[in-house]
Amino acid sequence: QSVLTQPPSVSxxxxxxxxxxxxxxxxxIGAGFDVHWYQQLPGTAPKVLIYRxxxxxxxxxxxxxxxxxxxxxSLAITGLQAExxxxxxxxxxxxxxxxxxxxxxxxxxxx
Amino acid sequence: xxxxxxxxxxxxxxxxxLRLSCAASGFTFSDYYMSWIRQAPGxxxxxxxxxxxxxxxxxxxxxxxxxxxxxxxxxxxxxxxxMNSLRAEDTAVYYCARAxxxxxxxxxxxxxxxxxxxxxxx
Numbered sequence: 001q002s003v004l005t006q007p008p009s010v011s012x013x014x015x016x017x018x019x020x021x022x023x024x025x026x027x028x029i030g031a032g033f034d035v036h037w038y039q040q041l042p043g044t045a046p047k048v049l050i051y052r053x054x055x056x057x058x059x060x061x062x063x064x065x066x067x068x069x070x071x072x073x074s075l076a077i078t079g080l081q082a083e084x085x086x087x088x089x090x091x092x093x094x095x096x097x098x099x100x101x102x103x104x105x106x107x108x109x110x111x
Numbered sequence: 112x113x114x115x116x117x118x119x120x121x122x123x124x125x126x127x128x129l130r131l132s133c134a135a136s137g138f139t140f141s142d143y144y145m146s147w148i149r150q151a152p153g154x155x156x157x158x159x160x161x162x163x164x165x166x167x168x169x170x171x172x173x174x175x176x177x178x179x180x181x182x183x184x185x186x187x188x189x190x191x192x193x194m195n196s197l198r199a200e201d202t203a204v205y206y207c208a209r210a211x212x213x214x215x216x217x218x219x220x221x222x223x224x225x226x227x228x229x230x231x232x233x
Binding site: 033048093 | 146155156157158170172173206211214216217218219220221223224225226
């Protein structure tokens with residue numbers, strides 16, 4: 001059971017928009033800690049996609065965006081493309097655990 | 112080329128030990144905090160440990176505290192994870208990752224290696 005809760009899977013057709021939620025608590029997201037998002041393509045290491053809630057590293061398309069409100073955060077992907085098929089993880093600091101925690105991951109299928 | 116390359120994984124019996132290494136290149140290794148993060152087969156990511164740039168500060172997740180030890184050799188641009196008293200549930204791909212620690216505890220991991228697989232047989 002992950003400290004940050006994500007849906008196991010989401011799907012969408014090419015060109016559509018999908019959102020992936022990340023629900024935490026008052027000891028992590030709700031405490032104001034930044035949320036970061038990672039993309040893990042099949043058979044590869046995770047790569048940071050969004051950092052500090054809504055910032056994209058250079059090279060990440062602006063189709064990817066992050067937001068946060070209360071004890072939850074979301075990753076939105078617009079204009080879905082086949083190469084977006086991957087696992088997505090949110091990450092935050094938890095001050096009850098004194099540890100950096102990840103969501104359980106969400107598998108995105110592009111239909 | 113900025114990269115991290117892990118090594119040292121393999122098959123070990125329950126109760127045994129293993130030492131993982133991570134070779135860094137393309138950046139000033141000593142300037143960065145480094146972490147180990149693992150991923151059990153078909154599962155999510157779990158942060159395990161960090162070490163400060165100088166090596167003087169370390170911290171561990173409760174799941175490995177007292178069994179695993181992180182260290183670094185800045186002269187060799189290398190990070191290590193000594194794993195003792197291994198259990199079947201430690202079976203995972205182990206990644207070394209560079210941490211961005213600019214803003215308090217709002218760390219994220221901006222560079223990852225490709226990982227090394229550790230399998231603990233019971």
